[in-house]
Amino acid sequence: MRRLIPVLKQDGVDTDLIMLVRTILAASKEIAFRVSQGELAGILGSTLNENIQGEVQKKLDVLANQLIKEMLLDDESVRAIASEEEEHVVAGHSTGRYIVAFDPLDGSSNIDVNGQIGTIFTVYPAREDVAYDSCQQFHQPGINQLCAGYILYGPSSLLVLSTGGPTRCYTLDLTHGGYLLTKAQMNVPRDSCEFAINMANYRHWSRVTQAYFDQVLYASERFRHSSVRWNAAMVGDVHRVLSRGGIFLYPEDARLGNETGKLRLLYEANPLSLLIEKAGGKATSSGRRTLEIMPKDLHQRVPVVLGSVGPVDDFNSAVFSA
Numbered sequence: 001m002r003r004l005i006p007v008l009k010q011d012g013v014d015t016d017l018i019m020l021v022r023t024i025l026a027a028s029k030e031i032a033f034r035v036s037q038g039e040l041a042g043i044l045g046s047t048l049n050e051n052i053q054g055e056v057q058k059k060l061d062v063l064a065n066q067l068i069k070e071m072l073l074d075d076e077s078v079r080a081i082a083s084e085e086e087e088h089v090v091a092g093h094s095t096g097r098y099i100v101a102f103d104p105l106d107g108s109s110n111i112d113v114n115g116q117i118g119t120i121f122t123v124y125p126a127r128e129d130v131a132y133d134s135c136q137q138f139h140q141p142g143i144n145q146l147c148a149g150y151i152l153y154g155p156s157s158l159l160v161l162s163t164g165g166p167t168r169c170y171t172l173d174l175t176h177g178g179y180l181l182t183k184a185q186m187n188v189p190r191d192s193c194e195f196a197i198n199m200a201n202y203r204h205w206s207r208v209t210q211a212y213f214d215q216v217l218y219a220s221e222r223f224r225h226s227s228v229r230w231n232a233a234m235v236g237d238v239h240r241v242l243s244r245g246g247i248f249l250y251p252e253d254a255r256l257g258n259e260t261g262k263l264r265l266l267y268e269a270n271p272l273s274l275l276i277e278k279a280g281g282k283a284t285s286s287g288r289r290t291l292e293i294m295p296k297d298l299h300q301r302v303p304v305v306l307g308s309v310g311p312v313d314d315f316n317s318a319v320f321s322a
């Protein structure tokens, strides 16, 4: 089996970027170890604080953020950092070539139930036309991403990564502590009848979204054998879609704070959209390609609909041409 670094070299990835990915993965190995220790590591449960999004911070959210942030700030190629757990941009090195955004711990509600959780990250080129520590560094569409990935802390720890080429999957080998290539090219099947959506939000959805799911559940022949799978961790649900097809949806809804969606464009929707596209799937937001949205805010939320081309097109044509 092949190790990560030779694969990245063979893919022609820039040496500085390879080193940066290694930095992120060093932090991920420490998080994977603590997660595997669970209660024994004293990392379960909540802190007394809320993050910038007004969500209760879990101990592991804080620990993961601290670990990744500190390791990234030691890397001279990093000009600025954005994190779900940081209100503002964190300044790095003024001459660094890259900016990095990350969600240190996705799927927080799964931490205390021994469920799937993950770290999502993305790397962009630093902008020369704005201050090195300005939030405008991150005002770049997702198509500019040089690299995107997630680490899924599940029964085994997996790294799913694209550096502009195919979406590849690596498994953390605990015997030597490195990531080994276990799937050279992930491919999202074109069609599938599996939906990942929090159906309990039905009452808050727009009328057209409700009407679409009325069809899926009660009338459509195409989706007669459909099923719903909801992990409550985007990394886990998107990993299932990447592995065997399906559609993941988190539409906007009427609840306060969710009017433009729940998931964050910069460090959730964009990296996962790149991985889906590089595996032959489709990633959209309000009917348009997510990767082309120009971000206006570091913590901007967007509706997310991604996965197999067939069901994504079906949803968008029903809801946006209605």
Ligand code: FDP
Pocket: 105, 106, 107, 108, 109, 110, 198, 232, 233, 234, 235, 262, 263, 268
């Ligand atoms: P969480 O808030 O637990 O970190 O990032 C947001 C997210 O999880 C996604 O990972 C997940 O898909 C979604 O929110 C879960 O939302 P619900 O609470 O509506 O299930």
